[in-house]
Structure formats: C-alpha cells, structure tokens
Amino acid sequence: MHPLPEEVKKKIEELSNGAEVDLSVESDLAPDGQMGKQWLVIMKHRLYVVSSDHSGPAMLHDVAVKDLVEVKAEGLVGNGCLIANIKGDYVPLIRYSNAVSKEFGHAARRLTALSKGEDPPDPTEEDRTRRCPTCAFPLETGSDVCPNCVNRARAVRRLLGYVEPYMGATILAASLILAAQAMQCAPPYLTKVLIDDVFGKAEPFKGDIPAALRGDLLHMLGLIVLALIGANLVSMVFGIFQARITARIGSRIIHDIRMQLYSVLERLRVAFFDKRQTGAVISRVSQDTNSLQEFLAFGVQFIISNTLIIVLVLIIMFQQNWKLAALTIIPAPFASFAAMMVFTRLRWMFRRMWHRWSKVHSVMSDSLQGLRVVKAFAQEDREVDRFGRRSRDLYMAHMQAERVWATLLPILWFVLTSGQFIVWYAGGIGVINADVTTGTLIMFLGYIAMLYHPLQMVTRMWDWIGRCLASSERVFEIIDSEREEPDPERQVRLPDIEGHVKFNKVTFGYDRNNPVLHDIELDVKAGEMIGFVGHSGAGKSTMINLLTRFYIAQEGSIEIDGVDIRNINLEDLRTQIGIVPQEPYLFSGTIADNVAYAKPDAAPEEIIRAAKAANAHDFIVNFPDGYETQVGERGHSVSAGERQRIAIARAILRDPKILILDEATSAVDTVTEKQIQEALMRLVKHRTTFAIAHRLSTLRHADRLLVLEKGRRAELGTHDELIKKKGGTYATLVEMQTELSRMVGVSG
Amino acid sequence: MMSEDKVSGQPAEEKSKTQADLDEAADVKYLRPGDFILFRSDAGGLRLTLKDDRSFLRVKARRCFPFSFPTKHISLRDGNDEEIGIIADLADLSKEYRRWIEDDLNIRYFTPRVTSIESIRYRPGGVEWHLDTDRGSKRLITKSVHDTMSEVEPGRYVITDVDGNRYEIVTQELDQASRGLLDRLV
Secondary structure, eight states: OOOOOHHHHHHHHHHHTTOOEEEEEEEEEOTTSSEEEEEEEEESSEEEEEEEETTEEEEEEEEEGGGEEEEEEEEOBSEEEEEEEETTEEEEEEEEEGGGHHHHHHHHHHHHHHHTTOOOOOOOGGGSOOBOTTTOOBOOTTOOOOSSSOOHHHHHHHHHHHHGGGHHHHHHHHHHHHHHHHHHTHHHHHHHHIIIIIIHHHGGGTTOOOHHHHHHHHHHHHHHHHHHHHHHHHHHHHHHHHHHHHHHHHHHHHHHHHHHHHHHHHTBOHHHHHHSOHHHHHHIIIIIHHHHHIIIIIIHHHHHHHHHHHHHHHHHHHHHOHHHHHHHTTHHHHHHHHHHHHHHHHHHHHHHHHHHHHHHHHHHHHHHHTHHHHHHTTOHHHHHHHHHHHHHHHHHHHHHHHHHHHHHHHHHHHHHHTHHHHIIIIIHHHHHTTSSOHHHHHHHHHHHHHHHHHHHHHHHHHHHHHHHHHHHHHHHHHHTSOBSOSOGGGSBOOSSOOOOEEEEEEEEOSSTTSOSEEEEEEEEOTTOEEEEEOSTTSSHHHHHHHHTTSSOOSEEEEEETTEEGGGBOHHHHHHTEEEEOSSOOOOSEEHHHHHTTTOTTOOHHHHHHHHHHTTOHHHHHHSTTGGGOEESTTSOOOOHHHHHHHHHHHHHHHOOSEEEEESTTTTSOHHHHHHHHHHHHHHHTTSEEEEEOSSGGGGGGOSEEEEEETTEEEEEEOHHHHHHSTTOHHHHHHHHHHHHHHHHHHHO | OHHHHHHTTSOHHHHHHHHHHHHHHHOOOBOOGGGEEEEEOTTOOEEEEETTSOEESOOEEEESSTTTOTTEEEEEEOTTSOEEEEEEEGGGSOHHHHHHHHHHHHHHBOOOBEEEEEEEEEETTEEEEEEEETTEEEEEEESOHHHHEEEEETTEEEEEOTTSOEEEEEGGGSOHHHHHHHHHHO
C-alpha cells in the first residue's frame, strides 16, 4: 500500500495526539470526483478522511469508530464509495475508482469488525489489487506473470522446451535446411562460370572455333548444366525431407500442447469459467494452438532458412567483389524501414477490419437466432437496416485496407528491389572498364534476386514472432492457472462417506466484498433430507456450489463426516455426490450412454433398473431406437421432463451417498412433476439429501427445512414447526404460494 | 382474454382484490415536487419524508436512462432498494433538492468523458490508452478493443478498463487528431 504523504501524516498526528495508524488507504479520486487523491486513515478509535490540495491537507470526515453501525464498500457504476452508517445516518465517506476497490473492501470489513469490538481481519492475497511493477497491468490472483511485459526470452525458452524431446529430428532438419540453402547458392556462381569461362571463350571466335577448344567447351557446358541440375535436385530433395521432418515435429508438438491445455482446462476451478465465455476459451484452444503450430511448423524453418540464405549470399557477394556488394546493400536499411512502416499501417487496418467483421457477425447471429421474434414483431426491415449499417462499415474498412495494400506494396517492392539498378549501373561501368566480368555482373543480379524475398520476410518476422508469443502467453496462462486440487496426494481419502454434513459459520461471496452467505450454521444427520427455501437470490444455489466444492467458503468450514471438505480427496468427494441439476445437460450419445455417464461399465440391466426407478423407462422404450436413441446436439429432441428423468436415472445409477436436487421439477407440468416426485422419493431413501425447490409442495417430504433470507439463516425446522410460526418467512412464503396457485388455477 | 372470461366466474370481490393488488404493483409512482421533503445531514446523508406518510432513513438515486436522459426519470430508492418513487424531471425541483440529488447521482455514475485521445497503443495482452477527460488525464489499460468498447449509439462509445472503470467517448466532441486515432481503431 502507498505510505501516507508527510503533510497528511503530520495533520493526522496533530489531530489524534499521535495515536497509532491501524490502516491507511489511498483513493485515486479527489472528493469532487476529479482524478486526484484522498486518504482514509483508520485508528483504533477514530477514522479520518483527508484530502490534500494546494492549501494543504483538509479534514473531510472525523468519525468515532464506536459511532459506526456498519460500513459498506458499495460498488457503483465505474467507481465505488465507502458508505458508513453513523448512528443511523448514511454517509458517503470516501469515493474511489474500481482500481482500488479491493483495498477499500478490506477497509470496510476491518472498520465493521472494529466497531463491533471484534478482531479485525488480516488482509489476504485477495484484498490487494496486485499490479505488474513495471507497467501497472493488474495481475490475476495467484499469478505473477504480467501479460503485458511477459519476459519474451522466457516465453521463447519455454516454447523451445516443447521441442526438446524432438531434438535429434530438429537438428537433422536444421542441417538439411543449411545444406539445401547452400545448394541454392550454387546456380548463380555456375552461371558466372558458364558466361565467363565457356561463352566468354567461345565468343571471340564468332563461330569459327577450333575443334579441340570446342570439344573442351562443350564438355564444360555439359558439366555445368549437370551441376545446375544436380544442385537444384539435391536442394529439392533436402527441402522435401526437411519439410516432412518439420511437419512431423510441428504437428506433434502442437498435439502435446493441445492435450496439456485441455487436460488442464478440465481440472480448472469453476470460477475460471465464470469470468470467461466458453466460446472464448474454445477459441483459445483452437486458434492459439493453431497459430503456435503455424509458427513452430513453418515459421521457425522459414526464419532459419531465410536468415541463412541472407548470410550465405552476403558472404559470397563480398567475397566475389566487395565494392559491388557494398553498393548493392545501400538501399537495404531504407527498404527495411519502409517495410516496417507499411506493415504497421496495414496491421492497424486489418485489425480494424477484423473488428468490423466481428460486428457484422454479431448482428447476423443475433437476428438469425432471434428470427422468430423478428418475424413475430415484423421487424425484418429494421434488422436488414441494422445489418446494412454494419456491412457498410465493414466495406469501408475493407476498401481502405485493400487500397493501402494495393498502393503501398508495389512501392515497397520497388524500394526493396532498387538495389539491382545500382548493380546494373555500377557493375555495368565495371564491365565497360573491364574491372568486372559480364559473368560476375549476371551472378550478382542472381544473388540480389535471392535476397529480396528473405529481406521482405525479415521485416514481417517480428510481427510473426510477436503474434506467436502472444498466443503462447495466452496458452501458458491457462496452463499455469490454478487447479482445483493442486495436490491430491495430501488429501484425506474418504472412500465411504456416511453422509453427516456440517456447516460451521460459513460465509461466502463470489466476489469477496459482496458476501451472499453469512454465518450459515447447519448440522445434518446422515440420511436426513434438508430442503433449502428462500426467494431467488437468497443463496440456495450457492449452498450447493459450496457443498460440491465448486467454490470454497472464505470464512467458516463445511465438514463431511467430521472432515473439512477442503481436505477431502476431490475424487472421493465428487464420486459420492450425485446432482440432479435444474437444467440437466445431456451429452451427445445415446440415452444409455447418458444414464451410465458416471458408471461407464454399467450392465444393460442396471441401466434399465435405474431408468425404471426414475420413471423414465416407459418413454425411453417408446422411442424408435429405445435406449440407443441419440440425444444431445443434433440428436433426438427430448422434452424438459424427459431430460430431467434421464438425469435422475443418471444419479440413481451412480448410487451417491449425498444427493443434491437443484430445482429438479421446475420446468415440467404437474403430471410429469408427480412422476418425477415419485422417482425422487425412491432416490432420496437412505441418503443425505439437499433439495431446492420453488414449489414448496415439492419439499413436503423433507425432514427439515432451512429458510434463507438474504444469505442468512432465517429459520430451520420441520414443515409443521415452521408453518405454525405466524409471520415467519416460511409461513408467509407458503401462504403466498397457495394464493398464487389459486390464481393460476383460476385463470388456467 | 381467455383468462378474464374464467375470472368472471369468481366472486366479484375476490376478483377486484387481486386485480387491485396487481394494478398497484404495476403502477409507476411519480413524485411531484410538493409530495416529499428531503433532508441532508451535515455529513452528507440523505433522508426523505413523503408528505403525510413514511420517512426513509436512506435515499439512493438511480437513472433510468443514464445515457439519454441523465436528469430525467430519476428513481429514488430506499435502503432496501425498494422504489420510493420516480422524479420525472429534476428541473421541476427546487435548486437545493436538485443539487442534493445530482450530488448523489454524480457519486454513483462515475464516467469521465473523454475530451481528447493522446495515444492508443497495442500491448501484448491489451491496449494502452492515454486520455484527457473532464475529470483529469488518465492512462488506462483495457483488454482487446472487441471486449472493451461498446457503442451505446452511433458515434458514442463507453470503454471499460481492466479494473472496471468506465469512460465515455462522444466522437463529435473530439478534436481531429483524436478522431483520427479512434477511427484507426474501430
């Protein structure tokens, strides 16, 4: 945290007679909402808010901690504000931008604790916004890798780490490239020999050539042409082998990375996916590994061979005629600079084009997916207009990009190749003065032509490497993300859970500053059925997310058979918990596959028995393909109630010790609900069961009900106990529902 | 239509009761200038008393249309986030009331408006901006343009940086150079 500036410190010392500062937090906004600074200073018995301007520090708030009833860090739009309840008056104490919201969240919790005379909580990792020290890019919790200034050398080294198992093949490929490139350098030299030593010798005779010399020359000509063929042939064969080897290594390495990435993805915390769209994650796996493959399979070889060819050609040129060589490379720096300019410009244009493309896409998918709505409200024309506007934007960007491309590229090419004019002129003078032979001149032109392409590539190479590194960063980011269970070996094995579940003062929020569950206490006997009741948003589903350890409570603990859930081996835990979710997901495959999802080796008899118990058998048998009906994507369409019962069968077959029913009957009609109810009753027997239901009638079999209100335990007891509590939350809810069902019943 | 037919079969009083409840829930309550009294404590807390009715210890103001009508359709809510009522137009209120409510709104909706763009640079992992806003100048980092800029209406963008802070850009208010930079981007 930032230390207090001297003048502010002085002022505080003055006011508080030198009391010890417990915590000070710097806000990045001034009191008037301008970018600026102000400070919250917490002492044991007082808190101050101080700002500072030209006239020195000013005291904005001076509050006795004992007068505080509650302090909350409220998240507002684009900023936050610490709001204090001071003896019933709600006062905005200090505002701050979201950049420091975590720090103020911690300050609020600390103040609340101090005001109640409790021990203030110590700041944890999550209470600090961690930033990269060099560029202030925020770092994710548990990661020290700054995505902005990731060490390029380290990323490259890590990428090369994947190449290591294929070192032999890689070295072979590299030597083949070297050999192939060396062969490529032969033809221009052979051309020189041909012109100077064969044609040059024959020319003065003007066709009247002595037979002996003619024989020699023809012999040499034959040899040189053979050598030309040989050089090209060998270069081609080496090239083929090299390309085949690199293709194998590249594809193999990418397979390795992709597999590692995917197996990590399956083991990440659920929270990882909360923050990211599934589509974005999928595109990471496919696109980023693709661009890595492109680079590792072709890029590396491209860069090596082009660099080699440049070096080789330059060596030969300087060795043959250093003056001419020096002249030819004069335009190279200009050409590289021009190329860099052009490609930077083009990169912006293509990025913009890509951006507009994605907008076109989103309009298209939006209105096509909602086609029924569009048609039902007769809004086709407006949708076409909307699309037209986006498409026009795209066409403008496209046109501009193509125009720039069409204009700049030929110019670039001209600058790049302008070295040849120098060779023609300077070399030509040399030929006239007989300093340079015609053959040397032709050879130089040949070598220069070999330089153009690689030179152009070198300028784009950085771009390519940059893109590859960006991809590798994104891939590595996932690979390095926090696993759900970093160390399974150290966990307690619990192969046979009895089902005694205990919540000890559990407090949890998906965002730490905004708890959705407060101090939940609950003791559930093995085999008991507990219903969770409450308005939507009361925290029912969160209870389930904690039970399954998709998330972990920030304060308090959950124990199963006396063992803290955090310490139980995750596989042991999850294999003994069965969930019938609100919207069950069916994987592509047959119904039998789906029922047996958690027990793939289940015998057909077992599958039928489970389906029968789930009241699913009858409708399944009536499908043309019975248990082998394809469901899931592009499969047979199954109704919500049917899907629900398949999910129940799945849970039954699993035979879990702890069963979780999350609104298992929310999406079905009354008849189906009755069937599902029956199935559930069979399932619930002898298992610890937690059930959420919107219709309270569904919970009438529950042994006890936990009524949640705004994340707190409001009531706990049997249905009969709770219904008698006049004005109690449960009694009110039941009353409301009976009334509602009467209204629904009335209006049909 | 069909449901009404069926309802008519029920006793009249019951029908009217439910109907009245439903109507009340759907009714928008507009607060006219004379309907309520506002108080502000020295420390800045806001309270409200409805004439001949209840008092609220805490009052929060919310904009229904933050972009199009920043001073109209202002919803006043109590500490439990239930609506006390809507003020159709802040201009109808007394100067003092208007200032108090605007103060509260200004705290809630913190969206600096960009006056000029100094630079936009692609960085690995994001985009770095140097901006001048009506609240001072700021360097910010956002994710890719696609995840960052939303076009609330043609020529008007809201950008959200990695911390969740928001900045508004109205193309028309920018100078030529800034517009050029923005145009290169989107």
